[in-house]
Amino acid sequence: MTTIPLQAYLILALILFCIGLFGALTKRNTIIVLICIELMLNAVNLNLVAFSQLGNNPGITGQVFSLFTITIAAAEVAVGMAILIAWYRHKNGVNVDEMDGLKD
Amino acid sequence: MGTLSLLVFSPFIGLIALLLAGKQSDNITKRIAAFSSLIPLILSILVYAQYQAGSGLSEILRWVQFEVGEQTLTLNYELAVDGFSVILILLTTIIAVLAVFTSSWQIKQNSHLFFMLMFLLEFGILGVFSADNLILFFIFFEITLIPMFFLIGKWGGTDREESAFSYIIYNGLGSMVLLIAIAAIFVTAGTTNFSEAAEYFRTSNEAGLQLGIAIAFLIAFGVKLPIFPLHSWMVKVHVHAPPALVMIHAGVLLKIGAYGLIKFGVGILPASFTTLAPLIAILGLVNLLYGAYLALVQEELRSVLAYSSISHMGIILLGVAALNEAGIQGAIFQSVSHGLISALFFLLVGILLVRTRTTNLRKLSGLARLTPVLAGFFLVAALAGLGLPGMSGFVSEFTVFLGIFENMPVIGAIGTLGIIMTVVYMLRAILKMTYGTYRNMFGDMNDLGMGELIPATILLICIVVIGVYPNTIALTVQQTLETLLVGIGG
Amino acid sequence: MIEFAWLIPALPLLTFLLLIVLREKLKKASGYVAVLISGITFIVATLVFLQLIDVGNFLMEWSWLTIGSIDISFGILLNPLNGLMLLLVAFISFLIHMYSLGYMDGDQRFSTFFAYLSLFTSAMLGLVMSPNLLQFYMFWELVGLGSFLLIGFYFYKNSAKQAAKKAFIMTRIGDVGLLIGLILLFWQTNSLRFVDIYQAVTNGDMSGGMITLIAILIFIGAIGKSGQFPLHTWLPDAMEGPTPVSALIHAATMVAAGVYLVAVMYPLYMASSLAMMIVAIVGAFTAIYAATIGLVQNDLKQVLAYSTISQLGFMMLAMGVLGYTAGIFHLFTHAFFKALLFLAAGSVIHAVHTQNIKEMGGLNQKLKLTSAVFLIGALAISGFPLFSGFFSKEEILASVWAEGQYGLFIIAIVAAFLTSVYMFRLYFLVFHGESKLTLDKVKPVPMTMKIPMMVLALFAIFSGFFNTSWFGTYIADFLEEGATYLEGIHHGSSIWLMLLATVVSLGGIALAYLIYVKNALNQENWKTSGTYQMLLNKYYMDEFYDNTFVKGSRGIGLGFQYVEKYFVRLIILFIGDLVTTFSRTGSKSQTGQAQTYTAVAFLGLVLFAAVYMLKGGY
């Protein structure tokens, strides 16, 4: 079985990260924005795992790291959803571009 | 605590007394302020006497240490005075007493806060003149900013807030430039003590850095002095601040610029100042003539005096540029002399404002008719300002020109045009007010009362004493002069 | 007695202080106090002078200003020259104090007037006793102050205000020359003492060019003070002051200080023929220039003022042609007869309350004494034989001739001729002809005014005999005693010169008589002529100055005002605007859109990376 080179993972992760970032910056729906952020974090996980397996000094650390990342990503979304619900109660909507009450 | 510390912190007695007294009736507040303003005066006379007696006044107390690499930088709380500063201290306390006295009839509201800020200001100024290292100097220098800001902003004239901001911005910039320069000295010389820093730079050969620091000094003190084109704030302050405050401002605060230029500029970096001397001379010339010609066309007495101050500060610059004994002594004399004269002027302006509510030259005329004594004092102040022999202004102008002619006769010759212009604008302004026909616009005016006459007379006596027998202060500054001259190599 | 010489300036100073502080309390008495003290001053001065004749020289010094290694002193110097001046000033001052008692009677600021007068006297006495140039300069300025205060005594009059200002400024211009000169001199000789300066000149410590430069600069000071062309315009205006002031300051003493200055610095001038030449030319030109103006003026005091300028020109001319004693002698005699003329004019004005000679006439009926003393003064100034002016003026002419300056000699002769013409024009118009004033307007002249006039009249007649080739050259001998550098430049006079002077003087008087008494010439014809208008308008010098220097200065001031408004302020405004713009832009970009915020951050990252790559080459 030929191993897929490390670069391939890295490029995939990079693409994933960029897609996530693009979505996070452009989508109106807050939930999609949150999902896109998840996408970015998953790109990180991909990186970590790939490095863990194929990097300079392969080891388990990268995978452990990615576990932490997943957990925290989950927590982030949970908090995000909670806040969004509070917002929804006020504005009856989930569009991120409507959040412009605070500005100069 | 030595006498000097006692002196520097003595204004706090008044401040605390006022604080403890709380908001009393106006009269009590004023009485407390007046009496406590005498304490620094008494102490400063004591300091002067001790200095004359030759007893050491310096104090030192370790304060902060920095370790930069193998270097340990120490900041001390150290006070000391030399001939120049002891005279300026005396000037400060005298003018402060008079300003407090005169403000008691000028300040109608919130006198409680006013006097507290005045004492804070006096504290800062005394500290500036007593500090023996640059950091301490800077700290006191900055401390003067805050009370000045409020005093201008709260009790000033029409554009008081704008003037206050203009004051704080210009002086803030100046002091920040100073701070960088001080930091640079601190780091390179490892000390900020005046004499130690001077010693260091005498032997070091970092010419570029020294020149940079010298230019920074020139800018920083140039704001304070002020040097064209950094003068706008000062005109505003002169015009819009309460006259009692301008007594201190024009009388003492501007002198910090001269003091700094002479003591740090020439004292610490004589070599760079020799390089800069032509520039300083030209700046001085510009100040002298620019101020004089502008003073000629002003329609407001206080603007005339403001530009006149700029013009007179040009003379200080010329003296500094001369970099010889006569020039520097002249600059020192001019600092003291201009301090006294402008204090007298603004004392009179305050007196006038109480009566007429305006100092517009178009509105004033023939004041000598109803208030001959006030008019007489104005005239005398003008004569002092234009350098009439027998008054302090002459001695300083003569000495400066004596100095500048040795090194830069051409600059000196052009500068003498300023002497002529001074006469022209001074007489124009003062004669416009006091001479001519009296137009009855202000109703009945009383001439000076005792409370006004005495402060004015005290200032006048100081001016005349220095003018008639300049050795009263000349002998005191000789030691400073010698120290400076060693640096210049003259 | 001579040790108490310091009392001479101190006493009038005391009067000044006393009167200025107690002017409300003393009121009328202040006049008597002033007269009394000035009398004492005169007595002290006389005693000192008498002792000085024996002693010859006297010097007292105190350290005054220490500047590092430089030590400037203050002191008293007495020598023949300033001893003579001292006496002269103290004497005339005393007389004029007395005269003022009557003249100023009833004035609201009676005490103030005497205070100012005393201040001036003090300064003038201090001036002549100065042992060094700086002290000289200081008193020089202080006499200017006295003059200023007294010219502007009627402060409520706009013209007085302007005149006072002008006097101060014009003389200040000259003073600056003096100041530069003395500073340059200091750096040449390292001293300001007269003796050291003489020494330096004698030793040849200074280059010739430098001596000339300094001499000319110092002469500029003299020009200013002595009303020489081109700084003369203040002197006629100075007549705005009360007349006793004109007599004391603007005729007898202060204006002569310029001549005195040249005399004091004489060694310096002697070392530079160019400087001497300039002094002579300026003097001669001023003499004829002022005389021509004096011919047509209609204000009594103005004519006298121009006459003063002209006479001062004579003195300068004398100085410029090595006629040291002649110049001082003329100063001496001029002090008496010009003071006399002014006092006489003052009593006329006091009596008739006008200064316009066109409104006067026939006053010799009403003011007999005044008319007589005026005539004496006029004869003296015209150089009528045996009057004091005759001797001094003749000596000046002799000096000019002896130096071989024939051009200047002719000018001097013409000027002398014009002097008699305008003086007698004045005399005839004021005291002869028909009276144009209603008689009841004429007030009697009080005794306090008469006595000084009579005393001065005596001196105007006889003071010439102090220095004649007939009876002895006392003054010249005395002066030369104290000034060794004057040896061997004595100009003897000759009979033909005396005759010439007499002819010139009589000719002038005769011409005036023909024109103004006999009306031999049609005066109306001139009045339209350009020359007449030019003379009447004083060669348009005032207008010239007004349009150039005064307007010019104001123009520069206004120009700077523009710089202030549009350059300095604009820079500030620009910076202010810049700050505001940045501030507003920064604030506007804060839209409230969370995604924009991150987008900006991401953009920052991209820029960050891009710049890095461009720079680092990755």
Place this chain on the structure above:
Amino acid sequence: MDIQTLLSFEWGMMAPEFTILIVGILLSLLDLFGKDTWKKSLPWLAVGGVGVAIIFLLFQYGHGDISILGNTYVFDSFAFYFKLILLIATLLILLMVISRTVQQEVRDRGEYLYLLLAALLGGMMVASGGDLISLFVGLELLSLSSYIMVGLRKRDVRSSEGAMKYLINGSIATAFTLFGMSYVFGLTGSTKLVDIAREMSGSLGSGEPVAIIGFIIMFVGLAFKISTVPFHMWTPDVYEGAVTPVSAFLSVVSKSAGFIIIVRIFWGIFGNATFGGSDTLFATMIDFIAVLAFLTMFIGNLVALRQRNMKRLLAYSSIGHAGYILIPLVSLTPVSLENIWFYLLAYAFMTIGAFMVIYILEQQKQSEDISIFTGLYRESPALAIIMTIFLASLAGIPGTAGFIGKFNIFVGAVAADPAQYILAGTMAVMTVVSYIYYFNIMVQMYIRKPQLEGTTKIARLQSVPLILCVAGTIGLGVFPFIALNFFH
């Protein structure tokens, strides 16, 4: 890792963290199950906990460097001093929370407390983190707690909005940080800082670009926390949306934690990484960070000029201050760390003090506009003078801690090689710009007359944090050597 090794660790070094953890858990339990009567004393429990933690920490003064748990927890002097700042700042903020007089949302009170403690714990973990994972977890603990705290005022739409913005921006920043970390991990194969530093100190070779990308991306992610330009834009909105104590917390504790992690990672790792032969990687990046410092000072202070909302104003001012603190970061002199530490300490006192004054006025006047200060000197001279002290310190007037902090930074910038004259100059100019808005507040307090006559009273509880902050501000200004000697 057997039980033996586990026990052999010096667990005592973690006593402050454990204290906070235990008190935090206790608080949450008591808040959930405790009686209402107890709830009043809950805040005091929190204060006591932080106090005890401070005492524990102080006992560790002078303790040698150790690391436990396989180098994931490091105790060194750096950790000690910065933890102290976090604890002191949190203590002050807790006192601020307690002092609340208007009790709008009583039910939230307990939550604030344990969230604060959780965030504090996160910050402390960051200070002691020796491993990318522990650093990251600590940072996220801090961030997540902060998101919730900002959003806790559920009934206020501004609170939710602020929280949402904070969360979106913060999460993206986290993603960036992690992405960068993943590269660093990939390059060295380790998450332990010591190992990474060791790996990087050798020649990176072809790894250099990766290291640089890692550096840049990570820096961007972390710059968000300290709100430097251009990653600052969330700051004012979030500060405005949060309740004032939380704003103060974000402005002080969260920002300090940001600086801590930046110093840890960038000096620790990249400061050792050789680059292009001679320089360290960090040294090559100095110019870029310097540009950021410049922009941060510039924009923070200039935009602050236009603010009328006090919290926004302080938000911009805090951006400006972050710019100042970046200067010692790039100066790289032996005093840099000391300067950062001192400035953060001074900044904690003066900023919390200023927020406290705003908090007091905001509760009485129901407004955050600058006009709440109008005529304050008449209404309450003491409060006006106290505010003046904080403002003076923020503006860097001598006699206050802010001045010493700024002066130190100047000295450091000038002493650096090459000397950072441009940054020092910018700081100088921007300090003067900051005078305008600080002094404008003073103008409001002293010179303007109040629209409505009334008195403002300081409650006894409110005076406690005020006095502490004043003491800190003045004390550090007049006797800076106490703190500086302590640091050595």
